[in-house]
Amino acid sequence: MRRRDFLKAALPAAVLPVALGGYSLRALARNPIIDALMPQADCSDRTLVLIQLFGGNDGLNTVIPLDQYDRLQPARPEIIVPEKDIIKLTDTVGLHSALTGFRDLYNKEQLAIIQSVGYPVPNLSHFRSTDIWTTASDYNQYVSTGWMGRFLELEYPNYPFGYPNDAMPDPLAIQIGSILSPTLDGTLASMGMAFTNLNRYFNVDTDDTTLASTRAGELEGFVRSIGEQVNKFGVKVQNTANSTTIKSSLWPPHRSNPLADQLKIAAMLICGGLKSRVYLVTLGGFDTHYSQNSKGNSGQPFTHPQLLELLQDAIAAFLDELERQDKHRDVLGMTFSEFGRRIKSNSSEGTDHGAAGPQFVFGHPVQGGIIGANPIIADKIEIEDNLPMAYDFRSMYATVLKDWFCADDARLNSVLFKDFPTLPFIRGGGSSVSPSATMRNLQVTAVPNPFISGSLIRVQIPAGVLRVSVFNAIGAEVLVLHDAYHGAGIYEATIDGNGLASGSYYVRVQSGNQVTTTGLIRK
Amino acid sequence: MAAGVEQYTGPWTYQEAAHLLRRAMFGVRQTDVAKILEGSMEQAVDLLLDTPSPISPPTPVYTDDLVSLVMGDPWDPAKWTLDNDTPHLNYVRLWWIDQMLSQPMSIVEKMVLFWSNHFATGGFTVLQAFYMFRQHMLLREHALGNFRQFAKEITLDPAMLVFLNGNQNTKTGPNENYARELQELFTIGKGQEVAPGDYTTYTETDVLAAARVLTGWRDDGSDLTNIRTTFDDSLHDTTDKQFSARFQNTVITGRSGEAGARIELDDLITMIFAQQETARYLCRKLYRWFVNTVITPEIETTVIAPLAQTFSNGNYEIKPVLAQLFKSAHFFDLSVRGALIKNPVDLMIGTFRSFKVQSIFTATLEEELFPPQDPAIRARALRPVYNDLSIQQYDLLDPPSVAGLPAYYQPPQFDKIWINADTIQKRVRFVEDLSVAHYRYDEDYGYAIIEVFEYIGRVSDPGDAVTVVREWLQWIFPMPLSQQQHEKALANFLGSITETEWRKRWNDYASDSKNVLFRLNIETKLQPFLRYLLGISRYQLM
Structure with missing residues (x-):
């Protein structure tokens, strides 16, 4: 029995009689400890897929502000998409010419674009900025747990100890890869498990002898706990993947699209019935300091336009698979990247580390559209100039937690440390007034x-x-x-x-x- | 109060000697332990620091995707091409693995690996094997040299100029990439951001100013046998460079010409190395690499600060700092024994080196040590080692980013990052293959496996099961084990047989070691026991 199910049954009699030690229940509800004990709406069948675009995606060459084009063009003449090639979504918003698949999703209302996502004081280091995004900290705050780790820890107290159980028979979160993102870090352990190859599975020997009270003992206990997780969950995850038949014909050939290879594993696990709440996949190579549009010369395995194509192709196949297996209503996807890039291109036909940029939310649960106005490009652009944020990235997280995972305000607050306004990108979510209503801009x-x-x-x-x-x-x-x-x-x-x-x-x-x-x- | 950097005066026994070797080299050989136990702890540390690691020329290697090289070709740069040369990068990688596998009693190979993580350069970005090889030789040259001089030379290293865009840094379009990492990652380190753009140790102003100091340097790889750094005066910013209060408002006078630009670089390095935080930053990195990744405020005071003082007082010579660290009471303190998770190189190269590993060739049943001596077969044997290292997340010549391996900088997880559900299986598969299955290195040629007869032969009384277990546990694990752990291991070793039965089996084997049945009776106990020991969590520690 899941802890909170137990509490649902136990709370009314035990706690509700008005007050505890003179504090009203409402005041107590703001306390994270009590919050963890409070019943939450049950949205536990819903899954979130996070796509990390590592390196800092060039947002201005992804979602292009058509009404700013005249000022943008001279700032990045060598790399900007020619005006005639831009895919127009509206009179003022265009997509990179490679993103025809995103246009189709947008037309099907399965894609929401959130403009200029960032945080108030940008940090130009990949590592620090990735920390900020994954931990959901303030720019000058250091937090050792990930935002999704904190949420899952509240939802499933004590994980991984006492799991699997009836309420959660599977890993809470799965990262397709060999590295676990800090996004999933909880206080004591990561809430995630990493997998790559699901064809060969090894039982890890664990031993139950008493651990020393030294760092060595702590590390040994940690390695054991990972071994136990593998033993508990490994066979089931592997069997689930192996017993799922792929139905979509859109999947690119194996090894041609690293993101699609990862999303395919995620799709097999989701369609196979795994109850894991979160999947995390990554696409690297967005650190496009030079020759970002030309083949083989950027020092990255793919050019920027190729990366955009990989992204949309992988997402298209993934959504198609979900729909063919009737899982599409249960899965929401979201991208994130540690920063956008500079407005002005550098002298190497590339772009340096920047600040705010657009992010995407995709899938059937999405309320399609464009949230936010185009960024403003000034008449005179210096090399170090950046886009200011319009939306704090934590507003995206708040929306996912509230409108997708049904977290209440108190829980939101303990995960994100403070209130962030939610955004209308989930259909039927509490925040889902139509985008046009919120677009009646403040003047x-x-x-x-x-x-x-x-x-x-x-x-x-x-x-x-x-x-x-x-x-x-x-x-x-x-x-x-x-x-x-x-x-x-x-x-x-x-x-x-x-x-x-x-x-x-x-x-x-x-x-x-x-x-x-x-x-x-x-x- | 944990021990500090005062010299260690405690027992000097197997445990301490093995601890020193495990940290300063890869794995532990019984013969090496015996050798250093002949002298004192100080002599052992001095030996490790003073012994060079001879460089054998890169051996001809086999790579299945080879373009311009074939197995048996000599190391001839003239044959290398500038085009996509991943095969050549692999050539260097296999050669490097070979160097580590055949390391002498020296800390050099461990330091080369340390520097390759410190000045982390992405071979995939540089995409030029000879640039990477040249840089690798620079790491070897300075491995135990002078850090300040090293920092100066790596700044102008052609691979580094390519990797961090120093070769695109001009007076009209300064490229901050290298200037930022020089401060953030290579020398003084990034402190807490106390105000926008002010990282306590340096500021954004200093990043831009340093970038301007470094304008004009270019790599020239037109002759692969003589890759050079050149200077283009027309691209160099000759104006004065003003640094922030974090560097005492230093002004570096702008100069022209290559000689002038070198003076500016000297001034920049002098300015950065005048800050005590630079000494501390590198000492923390050495500490995390060699001792333990968690630096408490107490360790900062009693270990890092005095080491840093030695470092800056000694004009940034590396040897005195390492000598002080390895001879310290802190290094031998029980609190840090086994307190590191092995990185994949320590796990793999360390395991290969700790045992006699036998190569068995399916075609001829020829037997020899791993890796085989025949250069052609040797190369085939090394290839899967490189592959396994990379799937365990240690990709030689291609670090995950310019910050190097997260295990050595990413709090709070640090070295725990090495282990997750995916990597633990790969690690366990490796030890299983090497102990009971067969570590296949080539479909056609053969496999490698640990020679258990050799390993049991080293035990003082191999017929006594308790002694076998006690000595193997001591050899294999980095910290003393409890009575409970000994008993559990003994139970596993004996399985369904008694101690008396083991004694009988051993005596039979000792009387006629060629007898196939006698051999089998021993082997079927020893191999699974070794597999059990190498597979349990404790083996992941060092």
């Missing part, structure tokens, strides 16, 4: 603009949590003007020009899940 005015001593910001807002902040040209949040509840009406504030060096800035206004960004110039 921000800034007067004067350009400015020297000060500029008056004015915006009409609905009631809710309002965050108004200023980002500089390299994509970092430098001023927070407001971050609290604000009643419906007009919000006004003056940006003091004295504290700001001359250059381009962006004012970002976030009210609930509506976001708008306006360019501003300090002379």
Whole structure:
């Protein structure tokens, strides 16, 4: 019996009689310990597939802002997709010419594009930025557990001890590969298991002698626990994969598309009935510092356009397989990448590490569409300039946890450490007002603009949590003007020009899940 | 209070000698332990630090995807091509594995591997085997030399110029890639970000300033027998470079010409190495590589800080720091015995070296040590070692990223990263193949297997089951085991037979070692027992 099922039965009699030691239950519910004991809505048949695009995907050559093209073109003349080749999704948003498959998904409303996802102060190191994304920490906060690890740990307390059991007969999370992502790290152990080859399985000898109380004893205990996991779950995972017949004809030939090879294993396990909640797969090679569009010269196994093709081909085959095996309603997919790349191309026909970029959510449960406005490209772009974020990446996580995995606010809060507005990309999710409704953009005015001593910001807002902040040209949040509840009406504030060096800035206004960004110039 | 860097004065027995060898080399040979136990602990450390590792020229190797080389060809750069030369990279890899397998009583091979992880360079990006080989020789040259000089030379190393885009760094378009990693990963290390762009030890300003110092250097590989670093004055930024307060607001005077640019590089390295944090950063990396990956505040104070002091006082000479570390009470403290998970090289090369491994060729039943002496067969035997290392996530000449192996930098997991459901099976399969099945290295030629008769022959009283178990446990595992663990192992060894029966079997074998039945009676006990010992979790530690 799953711990929380037990609690569901036990709670009303034991706890509900009003209060514990004078604290109301509501106050207690905000406490993570109590939160872990509270019943949650059951969405345990749902699966999430995370695709990590390692290296930092060039978002501006993936989702292209057509209304900014005239300013984008001179900033990256050697690498930009020719205007005539761009696939137009709307009058203002286009896709890279390689992404015909994404266009089809978009037309079938199985693809949501979230524009300019990032975090307030970008870090240009692959490693640190990957840490931030996988742990869902603030830019200057160091956390040793992964966001999905924390969630799964709350859902399945004590895992992997006492598992498999009736509530979870399978590994909680599966990474297809030989390395486990920090995304799945829990407090004591990873919530994930890694698999590559499911054809040959080895029973790992474990032994139960007493462990020394040294680091060696700790490490030995750790190795044993992994061996026990393999012994417990290995045969079943292998048998599940081997007993599943592939039905889609869209799968690329083995070894021609590394992502498809991984997603195929995931599909076999999902279609074979494994109850694992999360699958994690990766596609590397996005660190395109030079010759990103030309063959064989970028120092990466694939060019950027080829990578985009691998991505869409793998996803198309995966979704087709799920549909043929009637699993499509239960699976949601999401991409992430540690950062986007610079607006301006470098002198090597490539792009350097940047900040915000678009991400994709795919599958049948998705409410298709484009969330967010195009990024703004300034008239004059310096080499170090970046896109500021429109959506915090943790808003994507919050949405998945709330609208897909049915986590309540208290649990969301203990996983993500604070509140993040959710986004409308899951059909039937609590946040799913239609994108067009949320796109009735907040209208921000800034007067004067350009400015020297000060500029008056004015915006009409609905009631809710309002965050108004200023980002500089390299994509970092430098001023927070407001971050609290604000009643419906007009919000006004003056940006003091004295504290700001001359250059381009962006004012970002976030009210609930509506976001708008306006360019501003300090002379 | 755990021990610090004061010299170790405790017992000098099998356990301590094996601990030293296991950390400074790959695996433990009984003959090596006996040799260093003839002298003192200090003499053993000095021997390991002073013995060079002779470089045999790369042997002709077989790779099945070979383009311009065939098995038996001499090492001739003239035959190499600039085009896709993965086969040539494999050629270097197999040669390197061979070097490690045949290491002398020296720390050099372990340090070469350390540096290949420290100055991690992706062969897949450089895509030029001779560049990678040249860099590899630089790692060997400086393995126990001077870190400051090493940092200077690796900055201008052609493979590094390609890998981190130094060869695209110009005054009009500075490429920050190398300048960033030089500070973040290679020398001073990245501290906590206390303000946007300020990482305590350096700032974004310093990244850009260092990039400008390093403008103009280019690699020239037009002659593969003489790969060079050149300098293009027209691309060099000759203006002054202003560094941040993290470097005491140093200004590096801009200069022109190759000689001028070298002075600027000297100034940059001098500035970075004037910071005590640079000494500490490398000492932490050495500590994680050789001792234990978890550095507590106490270890930082009692071990890292004094080591770093030795390092900077000694003008960044590497040997004195290693001597102090390996002779320290801390290194021999029981708290750090077995406190590292073996990386795949330690597991594989270490296992091959710790036992007599027999090669058996299906065609002729010829027997010799692994790897075989015949160069052609030798190459076939090494190929699967490289493949297995890489599927266990140690890809020689192709680290996962410029930061090297996560096991040595990624908290909180560190070396636990080596082990997951996937890799543990590959590790167990390896020891199973080598102990009871057959480690196949070529479909047509043969396989390798541990020679258990040789290993039992080293036991002081092989007829006594308790002695066999006690001595094998001591030889195979990195820390003393409990009574319970001895009893469990003995039960496993004997299985359904008694100690008396084992004594009888051994006596039979000793009286007529050619008797097939007598041999079989011994072998069928020893092989499964060895498989059991190498398969349990403790064997993954060192």
